[in-house]
Amino acid sequence: MEATPLQQLSIDRYQMALEAAGIGIWDNDLLTDTIHLSGYAYELFNLPKGVQPTLEELLAHVHPVDRERIHAKLKDCFDPAIKASYDNEYRIVDPQNGQVLHWLRAKGKVYFSEVNLPYRFTGTIQDISNEIRARETQQKLLSLVDNSIELMSILENDQTNSYLNKAGMEMLGFDNMQQVKETPISNLHTPEDIAFVEANVLPSVITTGRWSGIMNVRHLKTGEIFPVYNNTIRIDDPITKEPLAVGAVMRDMRPEVAAQKALEESEKNFRTLVMQAPVGICIVKGEDFIVEMANDHFLEVSWKSREEMHGRKVADVFPEATSQGFIEMLRTVVNTGKPFYGRETEVLQERDGESRTVYIDFTFQPLFEADGTVQRILDLSIDVTDKVLAKKRLQESEEELQKRVEERTAELEKKNNELEEFTYVSSHDLQEPIRKMKLFREMIYERDYDNLSAFSKEKFEKIGESLERMSTSLKDLLSFASLEKQETKEKVDLNKILADA
Incomplete structure (x- = not known):
């Protein structure tokens, strides 16, 4: 049955109004199994206008994942016991490459006869791609917030x-x-x-x-x-x-408050530890090395008062620090992040026109910030002047002792030389009468030995043995007294010596 001109005009106006609102229309005549689409609906389904599509052709343009959901909803719509309204969202794709073109929302209704037989399925479709994107963004934000x-x-x-x-x-x-x-x-x-x-x-x-x-x-x-x-x-x-x-x-802010409280407590404990430390401790900060803290021991080592040091630059508190290289040492610690050590370093200190020289063991220890930079340096200093002076005095004493030992050694060597000379001369002079006595004995032996009585012969032999022992003793004395003697070792029969004694 064709519409009258007036009816067609009304239909055209209705379709124009819907298309102006971005809405397409579909109408499925279930008795003739034909589907009619409005002009805008063709665009939404990505179909050429004028072609009367089948349900399979329409579904071919729907994303495969969404087709199962469409069938499930259509089943409830066509069930006379349910007669659900059709309300669905799905993706339209390019059948050639599967690329998603846009999202559609479809709303419709199935009309039933008096005997509950479906004879018409009609409704609208709308592009909701922007809404879907906004919904996805909203969900992401909601997930982030939640x-x-x-x-x-x-x-x-x-x-x-x-x-x-x-x-x-x-x-x-x-x-x-x-x-x-x-x-x-x-x-x-x-x-x-x-x-x-x-x-x-x-x-x-x-x-x-x-x-x-x-x-x-x-x-x-x-x-x-x-x-x-x-x-x-x-x-x-x-x-x-x-x-x-x-x-x-x-x-x-409870964690921050607790952390701040813990930090303050830690700083308090650290300051207490520094102030009560048995060695000199000073902390300087910043590029100008401002004195932030110094304990009493450091004040003693540095020969300064707290008022003279606190909050002032190291270069101003210790004018001599620059010329003695300490400022450059501090800069090196900041630039390298490595500690600097000084042992028994001689330091010239000045105060109120007076000066003194002390010796100090010190360590410049970098203190790192959270970002890894060095903003503070901890100076550990110990006055070792007494130790250094004691070492010098000990060294001087050792040198004096060495000198006196050398002098005494020279004196002993001189006396030894004199003793050697005396011994040599004495032993040489004593050898002379012994030689003459041995010569006279030999002369008596050759001329009168046979005429001697047995008693005289025995005593004559004893005289010879005594002369030999005396000669040997003088030779040994001469050898022992010589500073250049070469020691020799030999076995001695003590029984023979005791028998001859």
Whole structure:
């Protein structure tokens, strides 16, 4: 049955209005198994106009993953017992390469006869690609917000929270979102804090669009009051610019407060350790090496008072430090990050026109910041003047002792030489009478030995033996007294010596 001109005009106007709104129309006559599409619907299905497609041809342009869902929804729509409305979203692809062209939302209805037989399926389709992309972006942001470690909330104009992420629910002691929506913000603050919020935070947000600062909140279950850093912004309607809600991002400051307290306690302990250390300790900071801290032992070593040193440049406190190379040593530690050691270093100190020389063991130890740079240097100094002077005195004593030993040795060598000479002369002079006595004995032996009585012969032999022993003793004495003697060792029969004695 064809439409009258008036009906066709109405249909055309209706289709034009829908296409102007970005909506296409499909109409499936189930009795004739024909599908009619509006002009814009052809574009949405990526089909050439004028071609009357089949259901299979339309599904060929749908993403394969989405086809199963379409069949499931159509089954409920065509079931007379259900008669569900058709509402679906799916992707249109290029059948040649499978590339996704856009997303469509399809809405329609199946019409049944009086005997519950479907005879017509009609509806609309709309390109929702931008909506899908916005929805995906929104989901990403929501996932990011919901998994943030900081509290994120939305406060409506009626002073109730419509959203609170997981971190916020845990921070404030909520069990579920319904509890969040039913709890007024006054329950999350002390009366003094809620007065501060109403008098300062909310007015600033409404007038300037934001407020940032530290405030207190209360845990819903434990009642604990703790500080948070709150960044609050006004959320406006993008069209009317009227305030819609207030968004807040809060950071729990308890860890920071605890860390700051621990740091302060650590610094306090460190300062106590430095001030009570048994060695001189000084800390300098910055490019100009400003004296930040110095204990009493360091003041003694440096020959300065605390007033002269604290907060001043090393070069100003110790004018002699530059000429003696200490400033350059400090710069080397900063540039290299390596400690510098000095042992028994001679230092000329000046104060009020006076000067003194001391000897110091020192260590310049770099103190690293979190970023790895050296902003401070710890100076460990020990006055070793007494030790150095004692070593010098000991060295001088050793040198004096060595000199005296050398003099005494020379004196002994001289006396030994004199003794050797005396011994040599004495032994030589004593040998002469012995030789003559041996000569006379030999003469008597040759001429009168046979005429001697037995007694005289015995004594004559004893005289010869005594002369030999005396001659040998003088030779041994001469050899022993000589400084250039060569020692020899030989076996001696002590029995024979005892027998001859």
